[in-house]
Amino acid sequence: MARESFDKEIQFLRMLVLTSGAYNRQQYADRLGISIHTFDKTIKRLKEIVNAVHQQLPEEQSKEFAETIRYSYLESSDPMLLFLFRAKSLKETESQRFSLLLAAMHEKPLTAMELLDLCCGSMPAELSLPDEKTIRGDLKYLEQVGVIKKEPGTRPFRYRIYNDFVRELSYDELLDLYDFIDIMANTQVPSVQGYLLRDGLKKHIARGQAEYNQIDPFLYKYHYYSRILDEAHLFTLLGAIRNRRSISFLYFSPKKETSYAAKNTNPLFERDTEGMQETTLPLKVVYDHQYGRWYLLGNHARHGIKKYRLEGITQISEEESVAEAFYEAKKTELEQRTAHSWLIDTGKPVTVRVRFFHPGHGIHNFVRERVLLQGQWGAIVEESDDSFVYEIEVNGTIEIKPWIRSFGSSCEVLAPMRLRQEMIAEWKEIKAYYESV
Known part of the structure; x- marks a missing residue:
């Protein structure tokens, strides 16, 4: 996944929602700090994602991307961030490979070498073939996220789909579970994993019922898109907090005229950005229910406790970890400074x-x-x-x-x-x- 491109598309979606299509192409490009050519490529890519997600709709019901957000309220209630997760969380080769592996293991338990032979014989000709190390890495990842399970026994180990939980539930129990996940994902934070779980369960129910035509009993309309869009950074930050690691990122204050800048990879075309390069030790992430905003509170080497809005954070990278005693001291200082904060204020x-x-x-x-x-x-x-x-x-x-x-x-x-x-x-x-x- 291209992290820079992911940041760009998040900022693009945020502006599209907030302005309801009021900007022209040049104004969008200026606000994002990109060229019109890059703007056109971005919106083309987003339209392709939307068309792929809604490919089951009749042609006469399909809508342009901006019009979907502006006018189709029920369709725009589906969080925009999910489009990016579906399209960019995996490379094309990984997506093809995972699909083949899961389909094969759904039939019966298989060893890594059997799965390797299957992939090499089924992968499209235009994609590179995997090796044994790649397949074993895929199996380790799928086992870690709970998608597959290693069968008991001696080497060579066999792997199977791990769907015991949903297979033991009746149809009515599956519908109750789906409704519960739907409510929690739409009312609690964070939400993205809940939406992915909901969509996976919906497909499982549809596969098991030939005449499945379930209408969602609950419909939600999102007013705070920053809540969902900024979850792309949330788990990176929580991981840094858990490992006591400093982070570096390019930050765009809400007062800045631009909200994004392309990452400079060629020094001949390097240009100044309006963002600030920041390095901080993340201590706490706070969600403001009133405005639907996420905040990062961290310790800056020069300025002490600093606050950032997640919507302005781009190009995050992890730095060195700090000693546990130092981290605990800074965390205690933050708790003392915010003991009487209505939200995150550290004033008198x-x-x-x-x-x-x-x-x-x-x-x-x-x-x-x-x-x-x-x-x-x-x-x-x-x-x-x-x-x-x-x-x-x-x-x-x-x-x-x-x-x-x-x-x-x-x-x-x-x-x-x-x-x-x-x-x-x-x-x-x-x-x-x-x-x-």
Whole structure:
């Protein structure tokens, strides 16, 4: 898989969703830091992926890629990142080889040499033939991910498809399992592996039922594409955290005019990029449910604790590992700095006091329930018949402000005075939008 190309296509999909096709080709290319020629090749490749994924649709129902995202809501509810995983997670030769191996082992257990002979006799003429080392590496990988199982016995070992779990379930149990996976993949993070499991189970159910025509009972519409797109980086970062390894990457701040730059491979055509080359020790990954964003918190050699939005990270590579004592010390420092963070803010602690008003007599008090549910470690310190006062100590007020604002006229900021003045100014600005024309 070409990591650079994967980054480029992720940024391309993100812009296509956010702008709904409002940019022309030149604006897209400028924003991505690529040429128009590269832009055309990218969108052609993405259209090919979509056509391959939806090849079962009648021709009259097929849509152009941009139109699918802009207008077909139910079809665009399928996360765009899955197109990239299906098309680019394996090389073409690996895809062909794995298909042959799994099909052969589905019939009966086979040895590595038997599988080698089968591959050499069945691989397309335009693809290179594998050797014994390649086949054994494939079998080791498939065994590690739980697709196949080594049969007990002496050498030479035989391998078979490992699908015991789904084979023991009845048709109704398989449908219940499918519905559960579908709900969890659409409501929990991370999700990509859940979608791949869901699609695999759906194909298994369809194979076992000649008249299978199951309609999905749940339909989801995605509003936060960054949540899914940025999962491409998630497991790389989690692996670096687990192994205490520093990482290096090219970072594009959300304030930058470009969000991607082609990797320079020829020094004659090297050009400056607007991204920053960063090296940091990743300590924690945080997901913001309110905005659908992923954040990386790490330790920078010069600047200490630093925060990055995953949507701006490209070209990740792992560096040297650090001592366990050093890593634990930096992790403890991060926990202390974010102990009072509403999300990831590391500013100075401030006490916020907000008066919330009850919705009215005889009306279910949904305001109080929501504050108790979402208010984290804050507490209700005063309460009367018509209102209650909520108090919390947080690192700065930037992250808690949207939450307070979402209550509208059901709340009033009491302290600190600076936050109160900011809220007054914002509501005056909103009021001005609705003045009579």
